[in-house]
Amino acid sequence: MFPKLLIANRGEIAVRIIRACRELNIRTVAVYSEADRAALHVRLAEEAYLLGPTPATESYLRIDKILAVAKQSGAPAIHPGYGFLSENAEFAAACTQAGVTFIGPPSMAIRALGSKTAGRDLARSVDVPVVPGGRADTDEEAERSAQTVGFPLFVKAVAGGGGKGMRLVERPADLPAALRTARAEAQKAFGNGSVYFEKRLLAPRHVEVQILADTHGTVLALGERDCSVQRRHQKVLEEAPAPHLDPALRARLHEAALRLARAAGYVNAGTMEFLLDQEGGYYFLEANTRLQVEHPVTELVTGLDLVQLQLRIAAGEQLTLAPGEYAPRGAALECRIYAEDPFKNFIPGPGKIIGLREPGGPGVRIDSGVYEGWTVPTAYDSLIAKVSTWGRDRSQALHRMRRALREYHIQGIPTTIPFHAQILEEPAFLAGGVDTTYLDRRFPDRPHAWSEAERAVAVVAAAVHASRRRPEPPVGPSGPAISPWVLAARQAAIRRG
Amino acid sequence: MFPKLLIANRGEIAVRIIRACRELNIRTVAVYSEADRAALHVRLAEEAYLLGPTPATESYLRIDKILAVAKQSGAPAIHPGYGFLSENAEFAAACTQAGVTFIGPPSMAIRALGSKTAGRDLARSVDVPVVPGGRADTDEEAERSAQTVGFPLFVKAVAGGGGKGMRLVERPADLPAALRTARAEAQKAFGNGSVYFEKRLLAPRHVEVQILADTHGTVLALGERDCSVQRRHQKVLEEAPAPHLDPALRARLHEAALRLARAAGYVNAGTMEFLLDQEGGYYFLEANTRLQVEHPVTELVTGLDLVQLQLRIAAGEQLTLAPGEYAPRGAALECRIYAEDPFKNFIPGPGKIIGLREPGGPGVRIDSGVYEGWTVPTAYDSLIAKVSTWGRDRSQALHRMRRALREYHIQGIPTTIPFHAQILEEPAFLAGGVDTTYLDRRFPDRPHAWSEAERAVAVVAAAVHASRRRPEPPVGPSGPAISPWVLAARQAAIRRG
Amino acid sequence: MAYLVTSGGRTYRVDIHTDEAGVHVHLDDAAYPIDVLSVGPALYSILLDGRSYEVDCVPVEDAWIVLVDGQPFRVALQDETALPQPHTMTVTPKAAGGTVIAPMAGKIVKVHVAVGEEVAAGAPVCTLEAMKMENELTAGSAGTVEAVQVSVGDTVRAGQVLVELGDGSERPPAAPSAD
């Protein structure tokens, strides 16, 4: 096993990786930008090195600087986390060239699956269905493809992920503009302006399969996750196993994921994402060649530590798990806590956390990148923590999540906790098996009180609080002028997962 | 299921029970003393009623007041937690008489097992070995028994538990004084001055079996816990399963526990404690007719929620668990965090918690009764929190505990966290299977640094901290005069477990 | 200290008096037997008639979101001393004239308007990048741009004035609904 590991990331995922290393007696090397001297991952690591200024392009995305720290600290391996350089084949190759082990698949596999069109071609080559679509390299090709695919369709970036360079096009008339803006956005985000088309499926479910592959030819499917609870194509809440999934379909999905991984020469942890339509059909969507944000739900039901397994695989160890050793037990949920204001169109709300009370007790897991006194910076992703619960069945996991959300108090900044609490009261979600359009249909607006009984308590509490501490929000005419402008947050995030 | 439950307790166990109820949609009724208005259990419950002044004798031990609250709030059931009234047969009977369900065994079973001598008689009647001993109701009987049992021996309270009324007697000459003080202490603590003798076994292990029995005749043994890591007869750290336990002996212990439970007509959760000698012998020690402090380790390896099962049993539900559904998976540890100063002979250190950072990540569970800003009162037990870890094997659970202890920061009061951290570095403990004398032999003194490398960092940090905030501990001659007296804490606690 | 508090379409009068014994409350002129205890910077433990509540106060732009055991209520406050007719007024955010203010720190990546331009309600004014997201600031009502205080590439603080607008021909829309 590696004596030392560099973690080329920040936030909760860097903390997650540090924890895995500490349990394996691996020394951890954190890297950080100027905004992150006091960040939790810097505090918890055994070593920490400054990369550079706050912008990720000058710190967390600088391959040269990260490899220099690896050399300086003598770290023989690098874990990229998710986001940043995690799916960058060039980075994986540069690590190899520098004699440093990249914790992830070989750069070849990243390339084979990182290009969405290459991934689709690979899927077809092993008889895995893909969402109907077509290439759109030139305007002429785009026009032809659009006619074949039909409207509405998605324009998507070939090099893409996380919604960048993605446009929903309802009518042929809107196509030229959508192509133009999507190409520009893709060029800016990925240095590659190529786009392609995908048919928009009607109300599909998003189900993905966790893959684990070693360097000795063993490839395992560690069960699936349902990530259909999405807000504007961003995952909000995930669960394992996928509820009400037909066992035969589940087996087909696992089998398809294994075929894809084998065809790509995949090694280490990865995820094959699928869409399920209402008629029992399934379609390969894309591969994520790295650890997922939502990996804890798989860990909770299998009892495995995916990060430790990633490290073992990268160190050349052989996977010796029998199927009975990773069969799911019970059910797990994860809520992603974002520093966003669910009462104000989910605009990001960075700022200082003045109070933090985390839930505890049975079946609750917190993966957090923040602490009381920490100021959430504006420069990075707004995902600050994840709360996951496990139960003997889905119902117990749901009830535990409800309880955990009630115990979770993040003071000083708005978070999505009340939004999650509201979802956990939704009959359709509680019944299980909602599709990816559910949340946006059900919550065009912000969360709201679902009972009137305690309004007087709220009224009095606000007055008491205002009497104690004046500034913060405006109290009547003496406060700062209220803007008459409404803010509409356009979520064009580079969030991964 | 009960629509509402009164919790006749405080601290972490009251919080634990509230959590179980919230997950079952049972409304919770907290009771509290004047010292506990701001306590976590009062905050988290749906209802809360003042019992009376701070002393437990005027609040948490007042059967009349508690039953009055049950009536006032319309709670049809009461959970007693551990300690306080949990093993009080009179309370159980009073509940029944008032038409309130007592979450625990029938008062008859509490009486049958609550008297230590009755418990020993019961064990002998079903061929379960007991520690050699004898009655000592009168001075004459005591003298005869002492000769039969031999020295060293323990004087123990018949009605006892938690070390109250217990004396180790090394030589015959010390017996009269020990009898006198033990009887007085037992009289004061339990209203019953009767004592008996038990031979002191040489370096035994303490292993206990978790029992669960319903009202339909099903009695289950949910595996064992090893509680041999004790400091002056107080449990410090527990684990499940017991390491290096011969499978045949394990089966015998489970079988003996089941026989005892059946013979006592036991219902609900309970624990049969055994001592194991070095020769493979086992001896019934005593029964705990309630939920144990250390129940989380059993929950972590079985995936069961013992408090929820207690409630289901009390509501008349039938246990339908197949053996495969509660077979232990992996291993779990629990460290009891006390508000005591391990650097000053473990004297209790109540006070205000000015900062609190709890560990997180995979496999870590926190059961805490405190929060940042809470002042730990002097009136009650010093157990403030429990940290438990689960791992696929004992080694992973141990490594996770080490990591969790490093992430755990309780500021403002001394705690036993550094003591636990030190135990987790001990080769004999890490190897597994230490006996109950191990900790006192190994740690006659306080924890100490196990490496010199970081002493300069400690020196500089202390100076920086002193320069920031003057008062608290004395800095040189300007501080308060230092007492020349050494404090020796005599741990005669009524801690349960 | 007295407040007019609007929530759920109703306005309450809350009087707060604090002494050594704690916080005393009158609600709509009647004593309200509430036991309020601060247990965190913006967190309260409340007992009322045997009920126990855990209450978070989260500031939002023009009001508070008060979470009562996790359940959100939108609550707007007005300090009574500033009111001419405390019992008859309802609370309306000041919406006339106005400026576009940065709701958070970030970088200006686009400015959609120029001085003198007429903008319609809902029209984008500028785009602010923060936390890896582009946030489009749009006009809540029509108006005329009087000043543009920022350029593309500027880093702005939360609360910084970005664009100033003169009164448009239309009045701003009604105050945000409570809930």
Add this chain to the structure above:
Amino acid sequence: MAYLVTSGGRTYRVDIHTDEAGVHVHLDDAAYPIDVLSVGPALYSILLDGRSYEVDCVPVEDAWIVLVDGQPFRVALQDETALPQPHTMTVTPKAAGGTVIAPMAGKIVKVHVAVGEEVAAGAPVCTLEAMKMENELTAGSAGTVEAVQVSVGDTVRAGQVLVELGDGSERPPAAPSAD
């Protein structure tokens, strides 16, 4: 600000200078390139030569327990301004004469000594009940009881004087060892 700090049998001189750029430290008169950041009321994040430490400072009776990544070091501090010969002194707790002080709030359940009585080192002086435990306060050195300030049943505060003692014939034992 300068301190003499004793730990592990050695005494260090630590100079602390704080400005806008942060905390600057000299250790034994040489600049010490340590980056200290406060991340909690008694919690620090320290970077030194690429190493990262999480450090807790826990007050104990006459010193600090400093936990460096969980590892405890006993550290005694002396403010340099109070020292005549800062570089040659070692830190010794003031142990002459003295009083028995309640180490925590609690109830006196036993008083073992009377005025005029000679007590040996280690002899019990009184018993204090707190947190459901009886804590026996014993003499660290021999002496003569000059005053008993409490009776059985008294409730005492932390720091309250319980018993006063005159100098015994023996000197108190050496200062507690550092570690």
